[in-house]
Amino acid sequence: MSKKDKRNVIVGQSGGPTAAINSSLAGVYRTAKDRGYKKVYGMIHGIQGLLEGRYIDLSEHIRTGLDAELLKRTPSAYLGTCRYKLPSISDDRGVYENIFKILEDLQIDCFIYIGGNDSMDTIKKLSDYAIITGSEIRFVGCPKTIDNDLALTDHTPGYGSAAKYIGTSVKEIIRDGWALETTNGQILVVEIMGRNAGWLTAAAALSKGEDCDGPDAIYLPELDFDIDKFVKKCKEMLKKKRSIVVAVSEGIHTKDGTYISELGNATEYVDAFGHKQLTGTARYLCNILSAEIGCKTRAIELSTLQRAASHCASRVDILEAYEVGGAAMKAADEGDTGKMVVIQRLSDDPYQAGTEVKDVHKIANDERLVPRDWITKDGTYVTNEFLTYVRPLIQGDVAPIMVDGIPRHLYVPGYQELL
Amino acid sequence: MSKKDKRNVIVGQSGGPTAAINSSLAGVYRTAKDRGYKKVYGMIHGIQGLLEGRYIDLSEHIRTGLDAELLKRTPSAYLGTCRYKLPSISDDRGVYENIFKILEDLQIDCFIYIGGNDSMDTIKKLSDYAIITGSEIRFVGCPKTIDNDLALTDHTPGYGSAAKYIGTSVKEIIRDGWALETTNGQILVVEIMGRNAGWLTAAAALSKGEDCDGPDAIYLPELDFDIDKFVKKCKEMLKKKRSIVVAVSEGIHTKDGTYISELGNATEYVDAFGHKQLTGTARYLCNILSAEIGCKTRAIELSTLQRAASHCASRVDILEAYEVGGAAMKAADEGDTGKMVVIQRLSDDPYQAGTEVKDVHKIANDERLVPRDWITKDGTYVTNEFLTYVRPLIQGDVAPIMVDGIPRHLYVPGYQELL
Numbered sequence: 001m002s003k004k005d006k007r008n009v010i011v012g013q014s015g016g017p018t019a020a021i022n023s024s025l026a027g028v029y030r031t032a033k034d035r036g037y038k039k040v041y042g043m044i045h046g047i048q049g050l051l052e053g054r055y056i057d058l059s060e061h062i063r064t065g066l067d068a069e070l071l072k073r074t075p076s077a078y079l080g081t082c083r084y085k086l087p088s089i090s091d092d093r094g095v096y097e098n099i100f101k102i103l104e105d106l107q108i109d110c111f112i113y114i115g116g117n118d119s120m121d122t123i124k125k126l127s128d129y130a131i132i133t134g135s136e137i138r139f140v141g142c143p144k145t146i147d148n149d150l151a152l153t154d155h156t157p158g159y160g161s162a163a164k165y166i167g168t169s170v171k172e173i174i175r176d177g178w179a180l181e182t183t184n185g186q187i188l189v190v191e192i193m194g195r196n197a198g199w200l201t202a203a204a205a206l207s208k209g210e211d212c213d214g215p216d217a218i219y220l221p222e223l224d225f226d227i228d229k230f231v232k233k234c235k236e237m238l239k240k241k242r243s244i245v246v247a248v249s250e251g252i253h254t255k256d257g258t259y260i261s262e263l264g265n266a267t268e269y270v271d272a273f274g275h276k277q278l279t280g281t282a283r284y285l286c287n288i289l290s291a292e293i294g295c296k297t298r299a300i301e302l303s304t305l306q307r308a309a310s311h312c313a314s315r316v317d318i319l320e321a322y323e324v325g326g327a328a329m330k331a332a333d334e335g336d337t338g339k340m341v342v343i344q345r346l347s348d349d350p351y352q353a354g355t356e357v358k359d360v361h362k363i364a365n366d367e368r369l370v371p372r373d374w375i376t377k378d379g380t381y382v383t384n385e386f387l388t389y390v391r392p393l394i395q396g397d398v399a400p401i402m403v404d405g406i407p408r409h410l411y412v413p414g415y416q417e418l419l
Numbered sequence: 420m421s422k423k424d425k426r427n428v429i430v431g432q433s434g435g436p437t438a439a440i441n442s443s444l445a446g447v448y449r450t451a452k453d454r455g456y457k458k459v460y461g462m463i464h465g466i467q468g469l470l471e472g473r474y475i476d477l478s479e480h481i482r483t484g485l486d487a488e489l490l491k492r493t494p495s496a497y498l499g500t501c502r503y504k505l506p507s508i509s510d511d512r513g514v515y516e517n518i519f520k521i522l523e524d525l526q527i528d529c530f531i532y533i534g535g536n537d538s539m540d541t542i543k544k545l546s547d548y549a550i551i552t553g554s555e556i557r558f559v560g561c562p563k564t565i566d567n568d569l570a571l572t573d574h575t576p577g578y579g580s581a582a583k584y585i586g587t588s589v590k591e592i593i594r595d596g597w598a599l600e601t602t603n604g605q606i607l608v609v610e611i612m613g614r615n616a617g618w619l620t621a622a623a624a625l626s627k628g629e630d631c632d633g634p635d636a637i638y639l640p641e642l643d644f645d646i647d648k649f650v651k652k653c654k655e656m657l658k659k660k661r662s663i664v665v666a667v668s669e670g671i672h673t674k675d676g677t678y679i680s681e682l683g684n685a686t687e688y689v690d691a692f693g694h695k696q697l698t699g700t701a702r703y704l705c706n707i708l709s710a711e712i713g714c715k716t717r718a719i720e721l722s723t724l725q726r727a728a729s730h731c732a733s734r735v736d737i738l739e740a741y742e743v744g745g746a747a748m749k750a751a752d753e754g755d756t757g758k759m760v761v762i763q764r765l766s767d768d769p770y771q772a773g774t775e776v777k778d779v780h781k782i783a784n785d786e787r788l789v790p791r792d793w794i795t796k797d798g799t800y801v802t803n804e805f806l807t808y809v810r811p812l813i814q815g816d817v818a819p820i821m822v823d824g825i826p827r828h829l830y831v832p833g834y835q836e837l838l
Contacts, residue, residue, distance in 0.1 A: 017598035045600050076594040083599065167825050168730050175495040175828060176727035178838050179436035180502065181464050188723075209823065211830040241835060283702075303719045304607075308595035311587050311731060314824065394824035404628065405733065405813035406586050409594060411630040416660060419597050 006036050007107040009329070011058070012043035012050065013144075014115035014122065015083065017076040018158030019165075019310045020321035021144045022410075024114045025078055026071045027325025028142065029058050032110070035333045041106060044418055046113070047122055048082035051098060055106075056418065067410055072318055073400055074409035075310035080419040085118055086125045089132070096129045103137055110138050110332035114325065116145035116156070117367065120340055124360045127338030141340035141360055142328040144321070146307045148199035151366040152358050153342035157324055158307070159199060160317030160393035165309040166192060166302060167206025167394060170247060173300060174212055177243035185238045186296035187289050188245045190215070191282035193306055195251040198222050198370045200306065202382045203390060204247035216244045217380040221251030222369050225260060230285070231292050233380065238295060250281050260284055311407050315396025320353070327355040351392030425455050426526040428748070430477070431462035431469065432563075433534035433541065434502065436495040437577030438584075438729045439740035440563045441829075443533045444497055445490045446744025447561065448477050451529070454752045460525060463837055465532070466541055467501035470517060474525070475837065486829055491737055492819055493828035494729040499838045504537055505544045508551070515548045522556055529557050529751035533744065535564035535575070536786065539759055543779045546757030560759035560779055561747035563740070565726045567618035570785040571777050572761035576743055577726070578618060579736030579812035584728040585611060585721060586625025586813060589666060592719060593631055596662035604657040605715035606708050607664045609634070610701035612725055614670040617641050617789045619725065621801045622809060623666035635663045636799040640670030641788050644679060649704070650711050652799065657714060669700050679703055730826050734815025739772070746774040770811030 009032040013021055025042070032040045042061075044054035056079075062068050071078060087095060103111065111126065113119050120141045127139040143150050148159035170190055177188050192201040198220025208214025216237050219225055225248075237244045253259045264284030282299035289297050320343060327341045339357040346352040374386040400407035412418060428451040432440055444461070451459045461480075463473035475498075481487055490497060506514060522530065530545065532538050539560045546558040562569050567578035589609055596607050611620040617639025627633025635656050638644055644667075656663045672678045683703030701718035708716050739762060746760045758776040765771040793805040819826030831837060 017595055048600070074594070075591050076596075077598040080600065081598050164824055169724055169728075171825060171828070172494050172727040172729060173723055175493070176436055176723045177495075178831075178834065179432075179496040179500050181467070181499065181838075206825055209825065209827075211828045242838075298723070300722045300724075301720065304592055304595045304717070305588055305719075308591040309588070310591060391823060396824070397821065402816065404810060405583055405815070406590060406625055406628065408628075409590070409630045412597075415597065419600075419661075 014119040019161040023321035024325035027322035031326035031329035045080040046082035048084035070410040075308040138337035149197040157321035160314040163203035164394035171207035189282040201249040225252040432496040433538040438580040442740035443744035446741035450745040450748035464499040465501035467503035489829040494727040557756035568616040576740035579733040582622035583813035590626035608701040620668040644671040
């Protein structure tokens, strides 16, 4: 296709935000412009917003090289995201007709969607519909998720920065725990995201090094969690050490599949005003430990910061996210559709990786978990194989652009109305 | 006193750990060495450890310039701290006799204690006892507390780094909140440390800038907290904006002095196993908001990270902490006793500040709160006067020394036995 024939591109973000998803957006924009596309539209809140006619012209937002650099350093999702799942084509053809009408009106050639499993499902369905109806619009997915649970790719952009933040923060938490003496010792329980996949919780092991023991135990959702064994292990650990740090996934569950957090909320705790009181996994475990062992405890949830901490981003991650965005755009430009870009690792040390495109039908809705043999036999730690895998992904920093002592992000003009 | 007559120095850390307290330790060590003292001992777990004969020779730990740089970047308290409060001299003279016996055995000339209000009480009592008994040992306090609640000093080392971390993190939390659309809007409640003083919670306002609205409301413990008014305000804010972020101090309380966190725990929530379930301030408020407004909520506790996040330290803070450590040592060397070093601000812009020594009797146990006129009339935000005050304290960064993608700290050899 000659350059003058090229029309427009639209790009969207979907699913949970990350510290790297905007770097992919910057990559898509840059490559689209480099390859001669006229306009690059951004869907506001993904496909859901697009269906409501909400989109922006990205060239009004990324006006300078500095804007692009700020965008790479801006956490969350610049365009807003959604958790909208497209119906199957046979169930609701109307939705597809609406989307394609909007895309045709905008003279779209390429549709890039940055997201996780659900987003790849969207790419799959839209590319299928295009084939069925003879549309020439190309649909390509760009991987993103802190959960690192997408199939076929070595890892997902967003994971490295989250892992770096978790390793750094857990190390600081461990050190903080040393400071004060407690009569009966203390146990700090750090709750980390990941409902089904333990990649993030495993990253707590990155705190281990010549200057730090790392967490004393790590519990991933890949294995069943046994509360009695957990209490027993904590008791034993406290005999040897006065400050214990345990990393647990929010998704740990008993053998019958009940989440630990559900146990905490099983009874209807209602306060004096009739409000139901909810508790988290870490808090629940701390309450048990306090009661059973009588030690001091503290529940620490890393919460949304683990996906939003751009100030502690991994350079490898931010650059790969940018590269993957560009690769998705390149693939669509060169005629690929129904594909997702994946990262292929060529070598651990020195770390080398490249991108490829894979058929999205092979990816969608398939969840990649931490392999059993990367978890120790007793299920309370990760192995060196995991560390060899994750270490390259957290290397290097992206210095925030500081203004008045605080990291600057790319502003979204009129975001109140937009988002 | 001629150089050859100088004997030894002992230094301790006390109270809550911070990201800057070790920089003060490095400052004390350096100045003591520069001024010709023979040994610099470090008390393990402050005066409490000293009473048990626990101390180290710091020259075995800070062996190189690199060690000193690592120490400045190491969070928590390198020596461990305590919350030990000395009895009054008339109540228990024996404790004082023990301490002075240990100090004489170690041939101590200068005793430096880095800490907050309780630590300054220690300096006061020990210096009083020295005067009573004719001991020539000098006792000087070096201020430290993230709470920023020490009297007479413009601010305390440790506060600036905590404020920078809070401003940065709240900004990332706000941005994260934009990403996903919610049907009825969402309210994120961020819980920040500070039982009586709101300096830390007020720092959430640092997230406000050209690219961020900042939190939508800020509640400090200096004022009474009215739950009904809070719910009403949240309802109103949700009409205008779909993602609301509220910063609350852990110490907010009702008019009768009941902590909000106590309200959450007033009823005996007991789970199926008979464990009492505790809840925090933010979680309790979220439960109320969910019930009263029906919106999505999320409770986020910044927890110990706000005092331990060396990876996001303020350069002004770390350098001032170092300087104040040196100034305390200098004062003791030059004959001062019963004194604390304070920071005096000479100018906001450009920021200029210097150190002075003040009589510790005027400082101990006096709590400095956020002035009423630095809080808005309706009590739900801070004023520009506060921002002018805090802004200089968060300027500049201290790049962590990264090893394998994670900040390196100064190792404590044999810390398991030591701490």
